[in-house]
Amino acid sequence: xxxxxxxxxxxxxxxxxxxxxxxxxxxxxxxxxxxxxxxxxxxxxxxxxxxxxxxxxxxxxxxxxxxxxxxxxxxxxxxxxxxxxxxxxxxxxxxxxxxxxxxxxxxxxxxxxxxxxxxxxxxxxxxxxxxxxxxxxxxxxxxxxxxxxxxxxxxxxxxxxxxxxxxxxxxxxxxxxxxxxxxxxxxxxxxxxxxxxxxxxxxxxxxxxxxxxxxxxxxxxxxxxxxxxxxxxxxxxxxxxxxxxxxxxxxxxxxxxxxxxxxxxxxxxxxxxxxxxxxxxxxxxxxxxxxxxxxxxxxxxxxxxxxxxxxxxxxxxxxxxxxxxxxxxxxxxxxxxxxxxxxxxxxxxxxxxxxxxxxxxxxxxxxxxxxxxxxxxxxxxxxxxxxxxxxxxxxxxxxxxxxxxxxxxxxxxxxxxxxxxxxxxxxxxxxxxxxxxxxxxxxxxxxxxxxxxxxxxxxxxxxxxxxxxxxxxxxxxxxxxxxxxxxxxxxxxxxxxxxxxxxxxxxxxxxxxxxxxxxxxxxxxxxxxxxxxxxxxxxxxxxxxxxxxxxxxxxxxxxxxxxxxxxxxxxxxxxxxx
Ligand SMILES: [Ca+2]
Ligand SMILES: [Ca+2]
Ligand SMILES: [Ca+2]
Ligand SMILES: [Ca+2]
Numbered sequence: 001x002x003x004x005x006x007x008x009x010x011x012x013x014x015x016x017x018x019x020x021x022x023x024x025x026x027x028x029x030x031x032x033x034x035x036x037x038x039x040x041x042x043x044x045x046x047x048x049x050x051x052x053x054x055x056x057x058x059x060x061x062x063x064x065x066x067x068x069x070x071x072x073x074x075x076x077x078x079x080x081x082x083x084x085x086x087x088x089x090x091x092x093x094x095x096x097x098x099x100x101x102x103x104x105x106x107x108x109x110x111x112x113x114x115x116x117x118x119x120x121x122x123x124x125x126x127x128x129x130x131x132x133x134x135x136x137x138x139x140x141x142x143x144x145x146x147x148x149x150x151x152x153x154x155x156x157x158x159x160x161x162x163x164x165x166x167x168x169x170x171x172x173x174x175x176x177x178x179x180x181x182x183x184x185x186x187x188x189x190x191x192x193x194x195x196x197x198x199x200x201x202x203x204x205x206x207x208x209x210x211x212x213x214x215x216x217x218x219x220x221x222x223x224x225x226x227x228x229x230x231x232x233x234x235x236x237x238x239x240x241x242x243x244x245x246x247x248x249x250x251x252x253x254x255x256x257x258x259x260x261x262x263x264x265x266x267x268x269x270x271x272x273x274x275x276x277x278x279x280x281x282x283x284x285x286x287x288x289x290x291x292x293x294x295x296x297x298x299x300x301x302x303x304x305x306x307x308x309x310x311x312x313x314x315x316x317x318x319x320x321x322x323x324x325x326x327x328x329x330x331x332x333x334x335x336x337x338x339x340x341x342x343x344x345x346x347x348x349x350x351x352x353x354x355x356x357x358x359x360x361x362x363x364x365x366x367x368x369x370x371x372x373x374x375x376x377x378x379x380x381x382x383x384x385x386x387x388x389x390x391x392x393x394x395x396x397x398x399x400x401x402x403x404x405x406x407x408x409x410x411x412x413x414x415x416x417x418x419x420x421x422x423x424x425x426x427x428x429x430x431x432x433x434x435x436x437x438x439x440x441x442x443x444x445x446x447x448x449x450x451x452x453x454x455x456x457x458x459x460x461x462x463x464x465x466x467x468x469x470x471x472x473x474x475x476x477x478x479x480x481x482x483x484x485x486x487x488x489x490x491x492x493x494x495x496x497x498x499x500x501x502x503x504x505x506x507x508x509x510x511x512x513x514x515x516x517x518x519x520x521x522x523x524x525x526x527x528x529x530x531x532x533x534x535x536x537x538x539x540x541x542x543x544x545x546x547x548x549x550x551x552x553x554x555x556x557x558x559x560x561x562x563x564x565x566x567x568x569x570x571x572x573x574x575x576x577x578x
Contacts, residue, residue, distance in 0.1 A: 082483035084396050084403075084427060084441040086465060089147045089476040093136070097474040099450060101130030104185045106412050107216055107236060107275060107295075107330075109450030109468045110166020110390070110527025114178045116152075116197035120565065122455045122531055123197060124149065125158075125167050125180060126468055132160035133167075133182075134474075137197055143460035147478045157191045157201040166451060166526025168218045172206065172229060173260075174497030178530050181231065183215040188233065207261030213250050214239055219522025221279035221288045222498040222550060223310060228257035229502065230310070232290055232522070233265075234274030237298050249273040249299050252292065254313070266313065268292075272303030276332040278523035281503065282343055283360055286552050287311070288503060293329030293347055305329060305347070321362035327354060328387075332523040335393035335402050337432065341505075341516050346404060348388030348525070350417060351375045353406055353424075371434035372426055374406060377418045378436050379444055384418040387411060390525035394454035394463045395536030396441075398485035400512060401428040407467055407525065409448030420446040423467065441481075447472035451527040456534060461487040461563055463534055468527070486540050486562050489532035492519065492547045494570035501570075503550035506533050509557065510540035532565050547575060 099109035112125040121138035128134060135152030154160045163184045172179045172190055180191040180199060187210035192202035203210050206228075217234025233253040241248035252268035272294035281288040292306040304324035307316040316322035328350040334343045342358040344366070355372045356363035366372065376386055386408050393402040406424040410417055422444035426434035438444035443465060451468035458464065462479035469475065488508065492501040504519045517533045537543055545560040547568055556574045560566075569576040 082397050082481050084437050084481045086442045086477035087480045089478050090473060092146060092148055094149060094151050097126055097134045098131055099127055099129045099468050099470050104214060105129030108165030108526050109470055110525055111451045111453050111466055111468050112167040112169045112180060112527055113453045113455045113529040114169035115531060116193055122457055126474060127164040127166045130162060132162055133164040138457060140458045143458055145458060147457045147476055152197045157199040165216050168521055168528040169530035170220050170521045171499050174499055176499045181218050183218055183526055185214050186212055188215050209265050216526055217274045217277040219277045219279045222502055226257050227260050227497050231255040232277055234277040235271060236273050246298060247300050273298040275330045276523055276525060278332045278334060278520060280334055280343060280518060280520055282358060291332060293332050296326045296328050330389045331391045331525040333391035333393050334523060336516050337402060343518055346391045348391045348406060350387050351385040353388045372404060374424045377421050379422045379439055380420050382418040382420050386421050387417050389450045390452040392454050396463055397481050398487045398536030400485060400536050400538035403427045404434055405452060405454055407449035407452040422446050423449050443477050451525050453529050455529055486537035488543060488560055488562055489534045489565040490568050491532045492568045494549060498550060501550060505548040507546050508535045509544045510537055
């Protein structure tokens with residue numbers, strides 16, 4: 001494979017039309033078209049739900065609210081207190097960090113956010129592709145002070161590692177210190193976290209089969225009774241396939257612990273060129289499943305979005321609520337948006353970015369009017385379809401409603417898609433509609449964005465933003481939104497081995513209702529975040545919270561401090577907050 005060859009620019013026969021996500025049988029048929037056959041007429045199909053005048057949003061306590069969406073959309077959007085504003089802090093970085101490299105780094109470019117020195121300031125481990133990965137240690141003076149980083153030590157296991165596509169923080173060995181799972185083109189690594197952001201390579205010590213594949217996705221869950229998390233690795237194209245790269249997707253891997261070590265990986269077959277995977281208890285039945293989002297660009301035909309059950313290990317099929325859909329899957333975000341406690345998913349792709357509403361036993365496409373499809377650049381005169389990568393929900397203005405960031409950018413020089421493709425900051429309105437505010441907020445940059453993260457880097461209660469770009473410098477944005485609402489940031493902890501309670505659901509209750517977030521490891525685009533769950537609380541002056549632990553036990557509701565970051569430690573049926 002020539003590194004310089006733009007294998008992403010094969011003729012797609014779109015005629016400039018939007019590459020809409022698949023929604024029904026008629027459109028699924030297009031999946032089986034040869035790559036150079038025209039797909040569709042170039043006209044947007046209305047997603048099925050948008051044909052209806054109202055969207056029924058399930059609410060807590062079994063109440064249903066019929067929302068006259070069409071009427072709401074005709075009315076002017078209500079004034080939002082505190083429009084989002086971000087301040088550019090990239091110029092203060094100690095290094096100019098760029099994700100770069102040939103074909104194998106057209107994808108990837110993730111960032112892991114974790115506090116690696118215990119000072120409660122989130123630090124960054126940023127993939128570099130052909131460039132060395134960077135460890136950036138947060139030295140911001142305090143809440144509201146300009147966000148500052150220094151370079152972390154590049155000795156030891158970090159060692160200026162190249163070939164890194166991304167990384168995820170998690171505590172593999174249950175010692176209460178976050179470790180790193182590093183995804184690479186070639187052997188992956190498990191790095192054990194130590195004091196002062198020191199990491200040691202524990203790949204062999206933990207018996208982990210590092211492989212030699214092109215890894216682009218990761219997720220982890222704790223299966224009952226196990227001493228270590230079960231790790232899943234998503235792999236992209238099989239570089240050793242002489243008939244590749246098209247229709248040459250590699251298999252994915254499930255690494256189950258045997259005692260305190262990992263056994264040989266179980267291969268998840270078929271693989272369809274995964275670019276994001278996520279363990280989530282999406283149906284809230286206590287049994288997390290593995291969602292795999294796959295890139296149709298390389299599987300070309302026959303592939304689809306996958307969902308694996310763990311026990312027994314098997315794929316969901318159409319007969320149990322899993323119709324086959326195909327998209328150019330790049331990233332997964334997960335959050336309950338409708339208020340029923342079930343997490344929606346946001347799947348990034350080329351053209352339409354697809355939000356799927358969770359109905360408990362399956363999903364349906366969100367109506368087009370929800371505002372998250374973001375299929376073309378909203379700025380400039382390039383009308384070609386967008387390319388979406390990392391997606392993340394976070395309440396940027398703390399009004400109590402999750403907003404959505406999507407990193408956008410051309411694969412490299414793909415002529416079918418926009419070259420100047422601004423990132424999206426989609427702010428959720430009280431009606432549950434998302435409206436574009438990236439330009440107003442100052443974050444609508446048009447470099448080839450890949451990974452990203454929303455995290456409160458200065459501890460002021462407002463989520464800041466990190467964006468990793470291919471062939472352009474890392475961006476740091478400090479949230480300076482005025483008049484934001486109340487907030488809290490909570491880190492649940494319990495006795496090991498699953499110290500950080502991955503798989504727990506945290507509920508926060510105010511006068512306005514209950515919000516829920518699941519603690520997950522995975523998703524995004526080759527990057528994730530560990531640390532407090534951030535809840536915006538709007539006008540609330542008081543809040544209660546409870547934790548539904550991974551074993552299904554629900555704690556009592558306890559009064560939660562507002563405007564504070566704290567731990568919620570499991571103590572029998574209650575919580576100790578500190
Ligand atoms: Ca730190
Ligand atoms: Ca650890
Ligand atoms: Ca919000
Ligand atoms: Ca902040």
